[in-house]
Amino acid sequence: MKAGTSKHLPATGLMPTKMTLRRVPRGLRGARMVAKALLSTRHTILAHLVVTRRCNLACAYCNEYDHVSEPVPLELLRRRIDDLSSRGTSLITISGGEPLLHPELEDVVAHIRRRGIIATLITNGYLLTEQRIKKLNGAGLDYLQVSIDYVDPDEASMKSLKVLDSKLVLLSKYAGFGVNVNAVLGSAVENPEDAQVVVRRARELGFPTSLGIIHSGNGQAKPLSQRQQTIYRDIVRGKGPGIFAWLDRFGENLVQGRPNRWKCRAGARYLYVDEYGLVHWCSQQRGYPGVPLEHYSHEDMRRQYFMEKPCASYCTVQCVHRASMIDGWRHRQTSAKVSHSRE
Numbered sequence: 001m002k003a004g005t006s007k008h009l010p011a012t013g014l015m016p017t018k019m020t021l022r023r024v025p026r027g028l029r030g031a032r033m034v035a036k037a038l039l040s041t042r043h044t045i046l047a048h049l050v051v052t053r054r055c056n057l058a059c060a061y062c063n064e065y066d067h068v069s070e071p072v073p074l075e076l077l078r079r080r081i082d083d084l085s086s087r088g089t090s091l092i093t094i095s096g097g098e099p100l101l102h103p104e105l106e107d108v109v110a111h112i113r114r115r116g117i118i119a120t121l122i123t124n125g126y127l128l129t130e131q132r133i134k135k136l137n138g139a140g141l142d143y144l145q146v147s148i149d150y151v152d153p154d155e156a157s158m159k160s161l162k163v164l165d166s167k168l169v170l171l172s173k174y175a176g177f178g179v180n181v182n183a184v185l186g187s188a189v190e191n192p193e194d195a196q197v198v199v200r201r202a203r204e205l206g207f208p209t210s211l212g213i214i215h216s217g218n219g220q221a222k223p224l225s226q227r228q229q230t231i232y233r234d235i236v237r238g239k240g241p242g243i244f245a246w247l248d249r250f251g252e253n254l255v256q257g258r259p260n261r262w263k264c265r266a267g268a269r270y271l272y273v274d275e276y277g278l279v280h281w282c283s284q285q286r287g288y289p290g291v292p293l294e295h296y297s298h299e300d301m302r303r304q305y306f307m308e309k310p311c312a313s314y315c316t317v318q319c320v321h322r323a324s325m326i327d328g329w330r331h332r333q334t335s336a337k338v339s340h341s342r343e
Helices: 018-039 074-086 105-114 130-139 161-174 193-204 226-239 245-255 298-306 318-325
Strands: 046-050 091-095 118-123 143-147 178-185 209-213 270-273 278-280 289-292
Touching (some): 046 318, 130 161, 193 209, 193 226, 270 318, 289 298
Parallel strands (some): 046 091
16 A cells, blocks of 8 residues: 655655655554564454544445434544554554544544554545645554545445546645555446546556455445456456455455355454444444453454354455455364464
């Protein structure tokens, strides 16, 4: 998730700019996160923290928003961040709803960074301005992801390139944090070529891209048409090799409707903490286990680490895949209760 291309370097290529220098500590923090995760399984790698359920949009496929919820009070969020820090959490992704609706979002980001945790943000991008981007720079945000569904807005989604292109230009000019642009494909998408247009534009601006697969209401993938599968492969090939290249193979199974065999570590290496402070497997499996974060013990985490999740085979939630992949080679999972020994 590194933003920027050679256009951020001076013509001589001899002296790095501030944008380039900002990548160095982010890269070091990322390397430490991986090293720490390889050494021990007894901490959380990634946590999603919902700061408000309210959203300014109403995308037809989304089940993670409302139009009435109040933002979670800052002091509550600080306590949850402190709790996650005590569990050794390496990265916190701020989520919603639309997190830019939280009036003290920059304070949330700053508190995450004070705890030495990588801070990332998922947004629909509508509320980004030059001033807001600079505030996020000042708060120490590490990464931001913006999702763009179509080229033109429609009844299903207003997250269109037509509306958000100007926001991408602002990010290319002012963001001191890494930016990733996420395009989508899904069986219900009428113009799958839109994903190619979105990806092409993002890469023109120097942003890395990802490709999400629209899922059902419980996070399960539906097979794509042959036309959509061809577009998926064209986009994936255009990214070139990368640290998460295995997810492309993972995605290949999903777009063909084939199950994946993997070890989901949700509830342990990945935590989804909702606006009420309850811990869930992920955004699409809310209710499991549904325990308040302050009462969620290390034994709970170990139990979930070893528990086989029945929804895993057709899961499309990439953040869970990424947090779990590092332990794919060790510790079998089972649906039965097992004895957990220390490494």
